[in-house]
Amino acid sequence: MDVLRYAAFTTDPAGGNPAGIVLDAADVPAARMLAAAAEVGYAETAFVVATTGERRFALRYFSPHAEVPFCGHATVATAVVLAGRHGPGAFTFDTPVGTVELQASGGRASFTSVEPxxxxxxxxxxxxxxxxxxxxxxxxxxxxxxxxxxxxxxxxxxxxxxxxxxxxxxxxxxxxxxxxxxxxxxxxxxxxxxxxxxxxxxxxxxxxxxxxxxxxxxxxxxxxxxxxxxxxxxxxxxxxxxxxxxxxxxxxxxxxxxxxxxxxxxxxxxxxxx
CATH class of the missing domain: 3.10.310.10 (Diaminopimelate Epimerase; Chain A, domain 1)
Known part of the structure; x- marks a missing residue:
C-alpha cells in the first residue's frame, strides 16, 4: 500500500499535523486500513476508497485506534495532493459524515464542513x-x-x-x-x-x-x-x-x-x- 505523508495546517514539514494518505484504497478491507493507519502511526490516515465522478472521491479515515467519521487535517492534505495531480479548483469528498466541498490550489485547501x-x-x-x-x-x-x-x-x-x-x-x-x-x-x-x-x-x-x-x-x-x-x-x-x-x-x-x-x-x- 503506497502511503503518502503530509503535514497539514503548516508550510513546515516539521509543523502542523501529519497525515497519511492512500490514494488507491478501493477494495481494501477496513481491517487492513486500520492496520495501515497503525503502521503509519499518525493521528489519522485518509483512504480514497472510490472515484465517484470527475473530481469527486469517496474517503474513509482511520486513526491507529479506530475508524474516525471525519478528519479535517487529512482532508486538507488529500485535497492538496489531488490538486497537484488533477489541477487546482473544486473537489467533492463523500465522507462517512456527508458530502464535503473543497477548493484547493497552491499547496492550500479549504473544506466546507457539514452543517454544525x-x-x-x-x-x-x-x-x-x-x-x-x-x-x-x-x-x-x-x-x-x-x-x-x-x-x-x-x-x-x-x-x-x-x-x-x-x-x-x-x-x-x-x-x-x-x-x-x-x-x-x-x-x-x-x-x-x-x-x-x-x-x-x-x-x-x-x-x-x-x-x-x-x-x-x-x-x-x-x-x-x-x-x-x-x-x-x-x-x-x-x-x-x-x-x-x-x-x-x-x-x-x-x-x-x-x-x-x-x-x-x-x-x-x-x-x-x-
Missing part, C-alpha cells in the same frame, strides 16, 4: 473534563460556556480563561482515552484559550498510539466555528484564526471562516514530509 450542531454539555461531563486536566470551574472563561459541538465529529469544547492555566495543564493519556471511549466521542477533547478577539489557541486531547495531543485538528476547528456562531460570540461573517500544536512542538495555523449559515470553512496549507 451545538448542544448542551452536561454539568457532570464538564466536571469530568476539568478534573481530567486538573482545572476547576474558576478556570473557565465565563463568556464562552462549555458545549458539545460537531461539524462531523462531536467535540466537547471547554474554554480556559487564563493563558498560564491553559498552557500548564496536564493529563493522563490512558484516562483521557477512557473518557473518549465511554462517551463515544471518536475524535478530540477540545480545550481553547482566547488570545484576543477572533484569535484563539487550541489544545486537542487525543491519545492514539504514541500521540497524546493532536497538533492541528480541522474537525475541531470547524466545530468551534459552529460553536462561536451558535453562541453569538462572533459577528458573522467572521474569520477566526486558531493556533494549535505549540504544546507538542508542531505549531500550525487554521483559518476558520464562519458564515451566517451553513457549513464552516476551514483553510490551511499542506506540505509533504520527506
Amino acid at each position: 450542531r451545538v448542544t448542551a454539555l452536561p454539568e457532570e461531563d464538564v466536571d469530568e473534563l476539568l478534573d481530567l486536566v486538573g482545572l476547576g470551574r474558576d478556570d473557565l472563561d465565563a463568556s464562552h460556556p462549555p458545549r458539545l459541538a460537531s461539524a462531523g465529529n462531536p467535540h466537547p469544547v471547554v474554554v480556559v480563561r487564563e493563558a498560564d492555566r491553559f498552557d500548564g495543564f496536564t493529563f493522563d493519556p490512558q484516562r483521557a482515552r477512557r473518557v473518549l471511549d465511554a462517551h463515544g466521542w471518536p475524535a478530540t477533547l477540545t480545550f481553547v484559550h482566547r488570545r484576543e478577539p477572533l484569535v484563539y489557541e487550541a489544545r486537542n486531547v487525543f491519545p492514539v498510539g504514541s500521540i497524546t495531543e493532536d497538533p492541528a485538528t480541522g474537525s475541531a476547528a470547524a466545530a468551534f466555528g459552529g460553536y462561536l456562531r451558535a453562541l453569538g460570540l462572533v459577528e458573522v461573517p467572521a474569520r477566526v484564526t486558531v493556533h494549535q500544536g505549540r504544546h507538542v512542538g508542531r505549531p500550525g495555523v487554521l483559518l476558520v471562516d464562519v458564515p451566517a449559515e451553513g457549513g464552516i470553512v476551514v483553510t490551511g496549507a499542506a506540505v509533504p514530509i520527506t
Whole structure:
C-alpha cells in the first residue's frame, strides 16, 4: 500500500499535523486500513476508497485506534495532493459524515464542513473534563460556556480563561482515552484559550498510539466555528484564526471562516514530509 505523508495546517514539514494518505484504497478491507493507519502511526490516515465522478472521491479515515467519521487535517492534505495531480479548483469528498466541498490550489485547501450542531454539555461531563486536566470551574472563561459541538465529529469544547492555566495543564493519556471511549466521542477533547478577539489557541486531547495531543485538528476547528456562531460570540461573517500544536512542538495555523449559515470553512496549507 503506497502511503503518502503530509503535514497539514503548516508550510513546515516539521509543523502542523501529519497525515497519511492512500490514494488507491478501493477494495481494501477496513481491517487492513486500520492496520495501515497503525503502521503509519499518525493521528489519522485518509483512504480514497472510490472515484465517484470527475473530481469527486469517496474517503474513509482511520486513526491507529479506530475508524474516525471525519478528519479535517487529512482532508486538507488529500485535497492538496489531488490538486497537484488533477489541477487546482473544486473537489467533492463523500465522507462517512456527508458530502464535503473543497477548493484547493497552491499547496492550500479549504473544506466546507457539514452543517454544525451545538448542544448542551452536561454539568457532570464538564466536571469530568476539568478534573481530567486538573482545572476547576474558576478556570473557565465565563463568556464562552462549555458545549458539545460537531461539524462531523462531536467535540466537547471547554474554554480556559487564563493563558498560564491553559498552557500548564496536564493529563493522563490512558484516562483521557477512557473518557473518549465511554462517551463515544471518536475524535478530540477540545480545550481553547482566547488570545484576543477572533484569535484563539487550541489544545486537542487525543491519545492514539504514541500521540497524546493532536497538533492541528480541522474537525475541531470547524466545530468551534459552529460553536462561536451558535453562541453569538462572533459577528458573522467572521474569520477566526486558531493556533494549535505549540504544546507538542508542531505549531500550525487554521483559518476558520464562519458564515451566517451553513457549513464552516476551514483553510490551511499542506506540505509533504520527506
